[in-house]
Amino acid sequence: MSMLNIFEIASSAMTAQSQRLNVVSSNLANADSVTSSNGKPYRAKQVVFSELAFGGATGSGVKVIGVIEDSSPGRQVYDPKHPLADAQGYVAMPNVSVVDEMVNMIAAARSYQNNVEIMNTAKTLMLKTLALGQ
Amino acid sequence: MATIEPLDNLFQFHQNALNLRAFRQQLLASNIANADTPGYKARDIDFAAALRDITASRTASTVSLRATNGRHLGGSTRDEPAAVLYRSPQQPSIDGNTVEMDVERSRFAENALHYDANLTFLNSQIKLMLAALQG
Numbered sequence: 001m002s003m004l005n006i007f008e009i010a011s012s013a014m015t016a017q018s019q020r021l022n023v024v025s026s027n028l029a030n031a032d033s034v035t036s037s038n039g040k041p042y043r044a045k046q047v048v049f050s051e052l053a054f055g056g057a058t059g060s061g062v063k064v065i066g067v068i069e070d071s072s073p074g075r076q077v078y079d080p081k082h083p084l085a086d087a088q089g090y091v092a093m094p095n096v097s098v099v100d101e102m103v104n105m106i107a108a109a110r111s112y113q114n115n116v117e118i119m120n121t122a123k124t125l126m127l128k129t130l131a132l133g134q
Numbered sequence: 135m136a137t138i139e140p141l142d143n144l145f146q147f148h149q150n151a152l153n154l155r156a157f158r159q160q161l162l163a164s165n166i167a168n169a170d171t172p173g174y175k176a177r178d179i180d181f182a183a184a185l186r187d188i189t190a191s192r193t194a195s196t197v198s199l200r201a202t203n204g205r206h207l208g209g210s211t212r213d214e215p216a217a218v219l220y221r222s223p224q225q226p227s228i229d230g231n232t233v234e235m236d237v238e239r240s241r242f243a244e245n246a247l248h249y250d251a252n253l254t255f256l257n258s259q260i261k262l263m264l265a266a267l268q269g
Contacts, residue, residue: 058164107170111170
């Protein structure tokens, strides 16, 4: 039955969006992490979405094909008292843009909600189809 | 089976319509799922044309592959119930994505409602037939 594909499509999108939400929360949590395991400031991460074609079916889902590091330069904060400050007194901060991440978070949450509603609609229709003729 | 055919004919139209609606629902679901995928192009079908097509091919059901050998396969002429078209966007995104959420959501809701309506019609036809059978 072709309607069953909708569950696959919506769930793949929900997985992708929740992964995006995960990355957003990691970025926001580390917005002020001046150092990490490699000694450098934290770099913002972004997910890359790609269309995922199911074999034979026309509809297509979503998959995350990778998590890339944001290459934009980090903030430089003047704080000579800081233990990690350089010779000029500047501290290299992460390149996380908190405003961008909040927007990203809302967009991911809305897309997730959209897919939940798609799934609910498909479920209602299928249940009604099963009750046909009763 | 000749005895089943009138009943089959009665339900055929709604069966075709339901199949098309389910197919379209799937396309719209994948449009909404890919709302954030760069380069994704929104797809849809022309429902009226597709249903007309299917109904016409049903009435001209004599057209089929000729089997001159017992081992020839019947085969079907198409694997998709309708021609899939690309939507022309009003406001495409800069990343090449042409999904417009307001359009897709309203189409999705509309399609779900039509599917529901089709089920209701089919149900009442079944009830009618049962009433005729049981008296």
